[in-house]
Amino acid sequence: MSRTVYVNGAYVAEEDAMVSVFDRGFLMADGVYEVTSVLGGKLIDFAGHAARLERSLQELEMAAPVSDAELLAIHRELVARNAVVDGMVYLQITRGNPGDRDFAWPDPALVPSTLVLFTQSKPGMADTPQAKTGIRVISIDDIRWGRRDIKTVQLLYPSMGKMMAKAAGVDDAWLVEDGFVTEGTSNNAYIVKGGQIITRQLGTDILHGITRAAVLRFAREAQMEVVERPFAVAEAKAADEAFITSASAFVMPVVEIDGTQIGPGKPGRIATRLREIYLEEARKAAV
Incomplete structure (x- = not known):
């Protein structure tokens, strides 16, 4: 049908x-x-x-x-x-x-x-097995146009990034400009270090994620420390944990970047907890 x-x-x-x-x-x-x-x-x-x-x-x-x-x-x-x-x-x-x-x-x-x-x-998109294992990403150059804050249908390079990741045998790619991670191909990117949740600040260089806004609000309400600033790939590799957010992935742990294991190589405590909080609160407020 x-x-x-x-x-x-x-x-x-x-x-x-x-x-x-x-x-x-x-x-x-x-x-x-x-x-x-x-x-x-x-x-x-x-x-x-x-x-x-x-x-x-x-x-x-x-x-x-x-x-x-x-x-x-x-x-x-x-x-x-x-x-x-x-x-x-x-x-x-x-x-x-x-x-x-x-x-x-x-x-x-x-x-x-x-x-x-x-x-x-x-069906079952909130219960995907990847949330328990985490995803692996590679880093690629960010060569998109300068107004990434506008959610346009110009998705050729993000599609190319997805295919680069697929060719590398991983799940996704993080885009890098001037040495710093901007975002994922279709998601916002985060690392966690020393209990701090670190993610790039809003501007014209990243999409103003709706899930991002909700997750950061829930994190602050849960007394988690949020720092909005750029971070480099090397800093991500040395992080305690990492994750992405998007409307379809919600909060998804990242366990490897460019072949380097992040933290213990499994979903971290903060990403796991934020996923639980987000899904619980999102369901309550759903229309």
């Missing part, structure tokens, strides 16, 4: 879903996206994702095709129609179809944005 997806106001079978070949998301990667996790049939951190989406649209002078309330209703309808218990809702907004290809973008008053959403079912 095919999924039901949402395209510009209509719920359609996935095989019938279409956008124009002139859509700027297709031709120019002129679009933004969000991924909201679903646990127990409810949306995790929806308000945060909606707020970041609004910011991304504003930064690119792109029109929002629907209100936050309408967006929430669409999310819920797709989760219901596709009977998603655990999984994700992917949302993408592009600058739309101006009728031809042009570098200059069209007047948003004349060309409506394109809005597409679909679901992905991931």
